[in-house]
Amino acid sequence: MSRSRLARSASKYAAIAGAAVRRALAERAVLAGRVVFLGAILFIFSRVWQTVVGGGAIAIPGAGKAELIWYLAVTEWCLLSVPPFFLSIEAEVRSGDVACRLVRPVSYVGAQLAEAFGETALRLAVLGPAAAGFALLIAGSWPADPRGLLLALPLGVLSSVLAVLSMAAIGLSAFWIVDTSPIFWIWQKLAFVLGGLLLPLELYPSWLRALARFSPFPAMLWGPGRMAFGFAPGVALETFLELAIWCALAAAGLAALATRVRRRLTVNGG
Amino acid sequence: MPHAIELAHLRKVFRVRERARGFAASLRALIAPREREVVAVDDVSFAIAPGERVAFVGPNGAGKSTTLKVLSGILQPTAGLVRVLGLDPGRDRARLAFRIGTVFGQRSQLWSHLPAADTFDLLARIYELEPAEYRQRRSELVSSFAIADIIEKPVRQLSLGERMRCELVASLLHRPEILFLDEPTIGLDVVAKATIRDLVRERGRRDGCTVLLTSHDTGDMEGVCERVLVIHQGRLLLDRPIEALRKSFIPRKRVSVVTEEAELRIDLPGVRRLPSAAHRTELEVDLAVIGVDRVVAAIVAGARVLDLSVEDPPMEEIVTAIYAGAAPAAARA
Numbered sequence: 001m002s003r004s005r006l007a008r009s010a011s012k013y014a015a016i017a018g019a020a021v022r023r024a025l026a027e028r029a030v031l032a033g034r035v036v037f038l039g040a041i042l043f044i045f046s047r048v049w050q051t052v053v054g055g056g057a058i059a060i061p062g063a064g065k066a067e068l069i070w071y072l073a074v075t076e077w078c079l080l081s082v083p084p085f086f087l088s089i090e091a092e093v094r095s096g097d098v099a100c101r102l103v104r105p106v107s108y109v110g111a112q113l114a115e116a117f118g119e120t121a122l123r124l125a126v127l128g129p130a131a132a133g134f135a136l137l138i139a140g141s142w143p144a145d146p147r148g149l150l151l152a153l154p155l156g157v158l159s160s161v162l163a164v165l166s167m168a169a170i171g172l173s174a175f176w177i178v179d180t181s182p183i184f185w186i187w188q189k190l191a192f193v194l195g196g197l198l199l200p201l202e203l204y205p206s207w208l209r210a211l212a213r214f215s216p217f218p219a220m221l222w223g224p225g226r227m228a229f230g231f232a233p234g235v236a237l238e239t240f241l242e243l244a245i246w247c248a249l250a251a252a253g254l255a256a257l258a259t260r261v262r263r264r265l266t267v268n269g270g
Numbered sequence: 271m272p273h274a275i276e277l278a279h280l281r282k283v284f285r286v287r288e289r290a291r292g293f294a295a296s297l298r299a300l301i302a303p304r305e306r307e308v309v310a311v312d313d314v315s316f317a318i319a320p321g322e323r324v325a326f327v328g329p330n331g332a333g334k335s336t337t338l339k340v341l342s343g344i345l346q347p348t349a350g351l352v353r354v355l356g357l358d359p360g361r362d363r364a365r366l367a368f369r370i371g372t373v374f375g376q377r378s379q380l381w382s383h384l385p386a387a388d389t390f391d392l393l394a395r396i397y398e399l400e401p402a403e404y405r406q407r408r409s410e411l412v413s414s415f416a417i418a419d420i421i422e423k424p425v426r427q428l429s430l431g432e433r434m435r436c437e438l439v440a441s442l443l444h445r446p447e448i449l450f451l452d453e454p455t456i457g458l459d460v461v462a463k464a465t466i467r468d469l470v471r472e473r474g475r476r477d478g479c480t481v482l483l484t485s486h487d488t489g490d491m492e493g494v495c496e497r498v499l500v501i502h503q504g505r506l507l508l509d510r511p512i513e514a515l516r517k518s519f520i521p522r523k524r525v526s527v528v529t530e531e532a533e534l535r536i537d538l539p540g541v542r543r544l545p546s547a548a549h550r551t552e553l554e555v556d557l558a559v560i561g562v563d564r565v566v567a568a569i570v571a572g573a574r575v576l577d578l579s580v581e582d583p584p585m586e587e588i589v590t591a592i593y594a595g596a597a598p599a600a601a602r603a
Contacts, residue, residue: 008398015395019381019388026383026424100377102344105367106396265344 016111017118024083024119034123035130038080042131045072045198046138060202063229066139068200070149070228073135075197075221078156081123082163085116089171090180102265109168109258116164124160128153148227151236155224158243162220163191165250172254175261195221200229216246272356274448274480275318275341280350282311282336310336312504314350320447323474323481325491325512328501329589334484337501338450341482342372355447368397371446371479373437375453380425386436387421390443397444404443411439415469431462435469442473449474451483455490460579467493488520488582502589519591520582523562525553527569528577535572541565549576 024031049068053059063071089112092098101108132149136142143149170187174180191197195217201209212218223239286308290299311333318324326334339345341354343363352359357366373379380389394404412418415435420428425436434454441449451470455463471494474481483494491498491512498515500508508515527534527550534551536543540559544552555565562580569575582588 012396012398015392019384019392022388023381023383095377097377099339099344100372100374100379102363103342103367103370103372104393104396105364105398 012106013110013114016114020115020118021122024122031126034080038076038127038131039134041076042073042134042138060200066141067143067228069139070135070143071200071225073131074152074228075225077127077131078159078221078224081120081127081160083116083119086167086171086180086184090174093174094178113168120160120164143228145231147231152224152227155236155239159220159224162216162243162247162250165254169254169257172257172261175264191217197221200226219243219246273317274320274355276353278315278351280311280314280352281348282340283348284308284310309504314506316499316509318480320480321478322497323495325495325498326482326484327486327491327498329486332501333504334501335452338452338484342370342450369446370448370450371441372450373441373454375456379440380436382426383424385422386425389440393440393443399444407443411442415439431458434466448480453485455487470494488588500592508592519588521557522583523555524581525555525565526579527551527575530574530576536568538568
């Protein structure tokens with residue numbers, strides 16, 4: 001692809017991402033709902049943490065009550081920032097609206113990803129400060145070494161990229177199974193458990209922790225979250241590389257899936 | 271002159287999974303699903319010259335939309351030759367996309383939460399229009415489709431007729447050489463239908479754009495097109511100028527009239543009263559005997575009219591008449 005062709009192509013997807021941001025801004029109630037939900041989750045689990053840690057039931061080196069609340073704020077920020085756009089892909093496949101999208105000089109999957117990345121960027125920007133505000137309010141302080149939170153930022157962004165790619169793949173599965181909710185449900189629960197959404201992996205039995213490390217979920221949630229426990233550039237770099245590898249694998253898988261979708265649409269008519 | 275659209279012996283077959291009945295059959299179907307073939311389009315051939323406005327009509331499930339999807343590159347044909355602007359749509363879908371415009375009446379290409387103007391801006395980027403060229407084209411279309419006062423409203427707040435005008439503008443921004451319209455007037459009221467038909471016809475003339483319009487509303491083909499292709503059960507039944515079809519197969523019109531008087535008194539040769547209700551009269555007019563204008567004049571002279579509409583017989587009735595009166599082999603006039 002020539003340079004100017006590439007630039008024109010990038011400009012199209014940037015425009016689609018921009019339109020998605022404008023649409024998300026127009027749907028302010030949805031965004032506000034996410035902020036409220038984030039606050040509620042942080043409040044409920046902060047109570048649990050205060051009881052459990054305060055009672056001495058568990059202990060993580062370098063992590064007190066405040067750090068655990070900040071951990072939760074980071075992991076929830078990563079996960080809640082990704083819109084459930086697999087549902088819109090599913091709806092387009094069900095209704096046949098996908099046909100409308102295919103007559104444009106733009107890749108269907110590329111356009112879906114551009115929309116999702118646009119909306120995710122906005123949510124990251126809104127939910128990030130909101131999560132920090134809630135965590136500060138509930139914990140009453142910053143983590144012992146707040147510099148770790150700076151390292152969580154790029155990790156959180158890359159984590160959302162991985163989640164977007166995963167959700168796109170879940171959405172495309174609608175071409176085979178129509179109802180994608182069972183696949184999303186499994187993906188989400190695996191992310192909760194193996195990713196350490198609520199409980200840091202340090203608290204898991206060693207066999208489960210070892211098992212979880214074979215999946216992308218610890219890099220996606222535990223990796224950014226544990227930056228709340230201290231400033232560890234080496235660990236952050238390791239997590240970043242791990243996330244980059246998982247993103248590359250997810251992108252390759254998605255590309256293969258998109259090719260099969262094109263063939264399937266050709267055969268079955270979408 | 272090369273054809274804008276050329277189809278030769280197009281056949282499109284879908285494989286449909288058969289639903290298993292009973293628990294044991296459902297389990298078996300998980301491992302070895304049974305499929306059957308559904309022939310959506312069978313041996314359809316036609317050619318359309320550049321600038322021609324052609325109606326592709328037929329009852330629901332006739333194969334109109336499938337053919338349109340094959341022509342726009344969404345679906346691959348099972349067999350046959352397809353050329354659109356000299357390109358093979360299945361292979362050159364991306365290149366073809368720059369040269370065609372599509373409107374699907376039952377689906378929207380506009381973003382419902384945003385104003386139509388935002389979608390236009392986005393489409394300008396997608397179709398790689400130069401900013402100055404886009405501004406000039408948009409301004410021309412906004413004025414011609416009279417949407418200046420609605421393009422800044424979120425699309426979800428627009429009426430169906432307003433939305434359809436915006437859909438048409440969206441599909442015309444990149445100056446397509448061919449416009450595919452799939453049921454563009456479905457769900458619209460009489461006035462909105464007439465507006466859309468006028469706009470499509472005028473725009474087609476002004477831009478020299480080839481129009482292929484699918485519909486099961488005979489009013490669409492009369493209002494927009496000069497030639498009609500009738501398809502039924504996947505096979506091309508008839509290919510004629512509109513005028514010839516009207517004379518041969520639309521010999522009657524239906525007039526519905528609502529009057530202040532409980533009963534409308536009308537006694538004219540060629541006018542038959544259909545089952546009616548108080549204040550609402552349904553008439554069938556035989557065009558070979560009397561013109562609709564004379565019937566309407568008689569109604570208006572004899573009663574206080576609150577509402578009046580003139581409709582063609584339903585497409586199914588026309589197809590039945592074509593079956594009865596014309597052999598497909600001799601269909602071309």
